[in-house]
Amino acid sequence: NAGVTQTPKFRILKIGQSMTLQCTQDMNHNYMYWYRQDPGMGLKLIYYSVGAGITDKGEVPNGYNVSRSTTEDFPLRLELAAPSQTSVYFCASSLAGVVNEQYFGPGTRLTVT
Amino acid sequence: GNSVTQMEGPVTLSEEAFLTINCTYTATGYPSLFWYVQYPGEGLQLLLKATKADDKGSNKGFEATYRKETTSFHLEKGSVQVSDSAVYFCALSDKGQGAQKLVFGQGTRLTINP
Numbered sequence: 001n002a003g004v005t006q007t008p009k010f011r012i013l014k015i016g017q018s019m020t021l022q023c024t025q026d027m028n029h030n031y032m033y034w035y036r037q038d039p040g041m042g043l044k045l046i047y048y049s050v051g052a053g054i055t056d057k058g059e060v061p062n063g064y065n066v067s068r069s070t071t072e073d074f075p076l077r078l079e080l081a082a083p084s085q086t087s088v089y090f091c092a093s094s095l096a097g098v099v100n101e102q103y104f105g106p107g108t109r110l111t112v113t
Numbered sequence: 114g115n116s117v118t119q120m121e122g123p124v125t126l127s128e129e130a131f132l133t134i135n136c137t138y139t140a141t142g143y144p145s146l147f148w149y150v151q152y153p154g155e156g157l158q159l160l161l162k163a164t165k166a167d168d169k170g171s172n173k174g175f176e177a178t179y180r181k182e183t184t185s186f187h188l189e190k191g192s193v194q195v196s197d198s199a200v201y202f203c204a205l206s207d208k209g210q211g212a213q214k215l216v217f218g219q220g221t222r223l224t225i226n227p
Binding site: 004031040041042043044045048058090092094097100101102104105106107 | 117154155156157158159162202204213214215216217218219220
């Protein structure tokens with residue numbers, strides 16, 4: 001199993017551009033999550049999904065959109081990139097249940113200039 | 114709201130030293146508690162967890178005990194190695210319905226010198 005994979009690894013965007021961060025998991029997990037990690041800070045939840053076709057906002061959803069058309073894929077869309085979205089983005093997945101381990105991808109480092 | 118506070122870093126120790134990284138939490142109810150570790154250039158990995166008061170989580174020589182009376186979940190290791198150098202995150206998860214929405218502390222960077 002590859003686990004959770006994310007593409008791209010690095011990206012530089014200009015202010016106002018758009019992009020999609022890709023996330024795929026091959027563990028047949030129902031739950032998937034997107035976090036951002038700012039320097040010296042913990043991770044903050046952007047969006048999550050409990051299954052195909054079902055998504056919900058986390059703590060910091062503004063400026064982002066998600067979709068979940070399949071169990072495996074959970075892309076994160078940035079519209080009109082802003083410098084405040086410069087961060088490292090992590091995708092994660094887990095089985096259902098609040099005590100189960102979340103499996104994280106390697107992250108995407110995004111810079112908006 | 115729920116929150117997690119970790120000791121300020123960075124922490125630098127010599128190999129074979131004793132490690133403690135403090136973590137306290139604020140939550141309604143009785144959350145599950147986790148320590149995740151992030152090695153350089155990688156995503157987070159679960160290190161250990163505890164789901165109820167007085168539970169002790171342990172893995173790879175690390176231990177943490179869920180202390181309800183002090184709302185704490187301090188991470189300890191008796192003898193650290195260079196390979197333990199990483200960023201450590203304490204996190205909690207509400208025992209509610211639906212998805213596991215982890216709340217993370219800010220992370221503590223640990224460097225072990227040979």
